[in-house]
Amino acid sequence: xxxxxxxxxxxxxxxxxxxxxxxxxxxxxxxxxxxxxxxxxxxxxxxxxxxxxxxxxxxxxxxxxxxxxxxxxxxxxxxxxxxxxxxxxxxxxxxxxxxxxxxxxxxxxxxxxxxxxxxxxxxxxxxxxxxxxxxxxxxxxxxxxxxxxxxxxxxxxxxxxxxxxxxxxxxxxxxxxxxxxxxxxxxxxxxxxxxxxxxxxxxxxxxxxxxxxxxxxxxxxxxxxxxxxxxxxxxxxxxxxxxxxxxxxxxxxxxxxxxxxxxxxxxxxxxxxxxxxxxxxxxxxxxxxxxxxxxxxxxxxxxxxxxxxxxxxxxxxxxxxxxxxxxxxxxxxxxxxxxxxxxxxxxxxxxxxxxxxxxxxxxxxxxxxxxxxxxxxxxxxxxxxxxxxxxxxxxxxxxxxxxxxxxxxxxxxxxxxxxxxxxxxxx
Ligand code: PMP
Numbered sequence: 547x548x549x550x551x552x553x554x555x556x557x558x559x560x561x562x563x564x565x566x567x568x569x570x571x572x573x574x575x576x577x578x579x580x581x582x583x584x585x586x587x588x589x590x591x592x593x594x595x596x597x598x599x600x601x602x603x604x605x606x607x608x609x610x611x612x613x614x615x616x617x618x619x620x621x622x623x624x625x626x627x628x629x630x631x632x633x634x635x636x637x638x639x640x641x642x643x644x645x646x647x648x649x650x651x652x653x654x655x656x657x658x659x660x661x662x663x664x665x666x667x668x669x670x671x672x673x674x675x676x677x678x679x680x681x682x683x684x685x686x687x688x689x690x691x692x693x694x695x696x697x698x699x700x701x702x703x704x705x706x707x708x709x710x711x712x713x714x715x716x717x718x719x720x721x722x723x724x725x726x727x728x729x730x731x732x733x734x735x736x737x738x739x740x741x742x743x744x745x746x747x748x749x750x751x752x753x754x755x756x757x758x759x760x761x762x763x764x765x766x767x768x769x770x771x772x773x774x775x776x777x778x779x780x781x782x783x784x785x786x787x788x789x790x791x792x793x794x795x796x797x798x799x800x801x802x803x804x805x806x807x808x809x810x811x812x813x814x815x816x817x818x819x820x821x822x823x824x825x826x827x828x829x830x831x832x833x834x835x836x837x838x839x840x841x842x843x844x845x846x847x848x849x850x851x852x853x854x855x856x857x858x859x860x861x862x863x864x865x866x867x868x869x870x871x872x873x874x875x876x877x878x879x880x881x882x883x884x885x886x887x888x889x890x891x892x893x894x895x896x897x898x899x900x901x902x903x904x905x906x907x908x909x910x911x912x913x914x915x916x917x918x919x920x921x922x923x924x925x926x927x928x929x930x931x932x933x934x935x936x937x938x939x940x941x942x943x944x945x946x947x948x949x950x951x952x953x954x955x956x957x958x959x960x961x962x963x964x965x966x967x968x969x970x971x972x973x
């Protein structure tokens with residue numbers, strides 16, 4: 547391929563500059579296999595970010611590649627208004643992972659589209675329009691996604707669409723009450739009740755939350771938070787939406803769906819990223835009752851449910867279920883958490899280690915301030931050491947670990963070794 551310099555120059559000349567590059571010295575991967583990536587010089591990296599929490603069973607997983615290749619030679623595109631077995635087969639296996647009454651699926655192509663559709667479903671079903679999401683959340687880059695998003699990623703001089711509001715949410719370290727304080731869930735949920743009472747007509751269409759905030763910096767909630775939040779939402783006639791774009795498919799290591807970790811059942815569930823192992827694919831799963839409202843109108847999506855995407859999704863899910871990738875996430879996640887906590891005792895700049903399974907966050911704080919510049923350096927240096935991680939949080943002070951779920955114990959130890967070296971270099 548072209549040299550890095552040439553590619554950079556050509557990219558600069560033709561791409562919209564809004565399409566940013568993550569590293570100061572840009573990363574140029576040319577080959578991927580399972581949890582590893584190779585750059586244009588042949589250097590190997592451990593990928594502990596999986597795209598952005600997207601490559602779930604592994605880069606170019608042989609079974610997913612075989613399924614896509616076989617389908618590509620038969621029919622690549624067929625709209626869902628024709629009969630095709632691939633869409634039915636994947637839908638059946640996908641809904642089998644959900645508790646009752648979540649049994650109806652609508653396929654789209656991205657997390658943003660899925661959230662847009664979920665809000666439409668909530669509005670049609672409730673006949674209300676007001677929607678509540680959380681501060682620091684991320685739900686997408688289309689008009690609805692940006693209106694829902696409470697993280698400051700989106701700051702345009704354009705007002706959000708009317709009807710979207712953000713409730714104060716549990717936030718690690720920076721909130722008056724820590725996100726993991728036992729019993730804090732009731733107090734945080736009261737923020738939603740207050741917003742409904744004083745900031746809306748009293749009747750809302752929906753409340754949406756990620757079971758663990760992803761872009762926001764891997765932020766879980768107090769264990770009783772969603773239960774109380776959902777009760778306030780349902781009392782106002784609203785439905786509850788779980789955005790499982792990052793937390794789904796067993797990544798938390800304890801349940802297949804992030805919401806199950808809180809003992810709640812949402813009315814609508816949104817998923818993307820891991821679902822296709824990198825193939826553009828997303829879905830909204832809901833109940834019979836809510837889905838029935840969609841049949842009163844026509845709702846259409848050209849690429850949603852495409853045979854190629856469906857076989858990619860089915861092959862990915864088959865691997866997850868057969869290989870118990872969820873159990874594996876728990877095993878490797880626990881090893882990482884133990885290692886990260888032991889680093890925390892040596893390096894006080896690590897203020898917090900949080901998350902579970904293979905969705906983890908490490909927050910850096912200096913003098914009670916978010917260590918934004920330090921985190922940026924840490925992030926770059928990990929790459930120099932052959933490790934790709936993510937970065938996020940409200941202040942860019944969180945390193946995010948969301949690798950393909952095939953990470954081994956040796957890979958986990960390599961990651962911990964790189965963290966220790968980089969921490970020592972920067973101390
Ligand atoms: N929801 C969550 C929780 C996400 O993390 C993202 C993407 N980062 C989205 C929605 C939007 O997904 P997409 O980029 O596929 O539109």
